[in-house]
Amino acid sequence: MTERPIILWFRQDLRLGDNPALAAAVESGAPILPVFILDDETPGKWAPGGASRWWLHQSLDALQQSLAALDCPLLLRRGTAAETIRTLAAETGARAVYWNRCYEPFAVRRDAALKSALKEDRIEAESFNAALLFEPWQVKTKTGTPPKVYSPYWRAMRLLGDPAPEGAAPQAIPRPAKVLAGDQLDDWNLQPCDPDWASGFSELWQPSEQGGLDQFDEFLENALDGYKTGRDFPSRSLVSRLSPHLHFGEIGPRQVWHRTVAHCITTGRDPFSGSAEHFLKELVWREFSHAQLYYNPDLPDACLRPEYERFPWDRAEKPLRAWQRGKTGIPIVDAGMRELWQTGYMHNRVRMICASFLVKHLMVDWRAGEAWFWDTLVDADLANNAASWQWVAGSGADAAPYFRIFNPVLQGEKFDKDGAYTRHWVPELSEVPDRYLHKPWEAPGNPAPDYPDPIVDLAFGRDRALTAFKRLNDGLSSDIAACA
Ligand SMILES: Cc1cc2nc3c(=O)[nH]c(=O)nc-3n(C[C@H](O)[C@H](O)[C@H](O)COP(=O)(O)OP(=O)(O)OC[C@H]3O[C@@H](n4cnc5c(N)ncnc54)[C@H](O)[C@@H]3O)c2cc1C
Secondary structure, three states, rough: OOOOOOEEEEOHOOOOOOHHHHHHHHHHHHOEEEEEEEEOOOOOOHHHOOOHHHHHHEEEEEEEEHHHHOOOOOOEOOHHHHHHHHHHHHHHHHOOOEOOOOOOOHHHHHHHHHHHHHHHHHOOEEOOOOOOOHHHHHHOOOOOOOOOOHHHHHHHHHHHHOOOOOOOOOOOOOOOOOOOOOOOOOOOOOOOOOOOOOOOHHHHHHHHHHHHHHHHHHHHHHOOOHHHHOOOOOOOOOOOHHHHHHHHOOOOHHHHHHHHHHHHHHOOOOOOOOHHHHHHHHHHHHHHHHHHHHHHHOOOOOOOOOEEEEEOOOOOOOHHHHHHHHHOHHHHHHHHHHHHHHHHHOOHHHHHHHHHHHHOOOOOOOOHHHHHHHHHHHOHHHHHHHHHHHHHHHOOOOOOOOOOOOOHHHHHHOOOOHHHOOOOOHHOOOOOOOHHHHOOOOOOOOOOOOOOOOOOOOOHHHHHHHHHHHHHHHHHHHHHHHHH
16 A cells, blocks of 8 residues: 655745755655645735746746755646645545645635644644744743834844754655646746746846855855945845745745854854844844734735824825836936836835835825735735835834935935946936936936936925824824813
8 A cells, every 4th residue: 555645735935955844744754745836816916926926937946856856746736725735635645734834814814724624634734834933923022912013022032042943955755656747837827928027037036945045155255244234225235135035935034044143153253243133133024024914914905003094195196107117207216116127126225215205205005015016026025015015104013103204315315325226227317417316307407318307396295295194193183182
């Protein structure tokens, strides 16, 4: 009699190293059937966007190759994931299904229901943590509640000690005797063809487990030391660009944590001061965002502070379109939006400037910006994206106060002083002298004739937003007064 296999369901954990579900399956000694399911139904409107689909194709291609090198092919199936898993379990007589946990609300609901259904079918269902340093429910304040703001989150997490150690990649994976028919990756049409807007992505990214590890090694060697002071300057290569690798689970946060600490120790640095600590703290912003999503499943769709639902958003198409296309006439904003379109990435400082400009100067609903980022970022991540947009809009946990409105001219002058970043992405500005680069409308002699005028007068936009936010807050205070 052939031994009943364990189905290993790959999701956002596209790696062999430090993969606890895979390690547990290998440890059991049973034959392993690795599967990836393309499911566009369960996530609803949060099915992967265009740039994520491009990444997913490359990443699955790489995972197929890594598994093939261990003589254990990756099965591809398409359909509603829970049903597909149950069908597959019946088809193979599987004894168990193992997976690493995801934290999107639709995934949490689906996995809980699937676990019960499999148990009824007398099939073991086991889930593991590959995506976070600690589970959201492990990180608590002294009173046992989940921290609502970042600093207490960091402190509470540090009190838990070091994250679990990094697990090794298996040397061999036993495969089941029976070969099953699956889909061909190319038939999923995950990559754009006409027009091929992702043609420039491959020069910049290497979506794969190896690509993530290489990228990280390079960051540790060449950029970590300058991270704290340099991370805000978009033309300097002093950030890790690990976000898509982390999102797809090609590298895990525990690997990032332990390798950063080890690198510091071997090079005689303190991992918990200066640049290294700053970097680890950014990694923990990712944890904090996931905890926010876990405890607030509406985070991507509804203002965490409900009063913000009454904000008078501008619903006109024109400002949003100009922003999406990088044609607002505000140089640093247009540079960021064009970087995003051409590379699937935008530097964090510029993300904050572009998001603030959209929500505050243009008064466009943060959810329209969130949706655009969802479609165009290769690192689009429901937790990080939603939490960050709500942070910028002022409607989220630990959010920027409403009166903090970035001035994109001053931001440009501070963080892209020589204009290297802005000129690279907005070549129409190449002839504008440095002094006017971030406010070309003031330059004498019209040195950028092909560049649009600002879509909004910045002082007017700022005042309009401040007035609207103040009214919202005053209305709130009068509501409170009326109730008192
Ligand atoms: C409006 C807006 C939308 C965003 N959308 C996303 C998104 O969809 N996906 C995403 O991964 N990040 C998002 N971010 C957070 C941040 O901009 C990116 O994580 C970061 O720019 C990725 O570049 P990096 O890997 O070089 O970061 P590094 O500076 O090298 O940081 C290392 C890692 O820490 C995590 N991290 C860093 N900053 C943050 C942060 N503010 N919040 C959460 N995690 C963080 C990321 O996983 C990142 O890869 C968004 C930020 C803003 C302002």
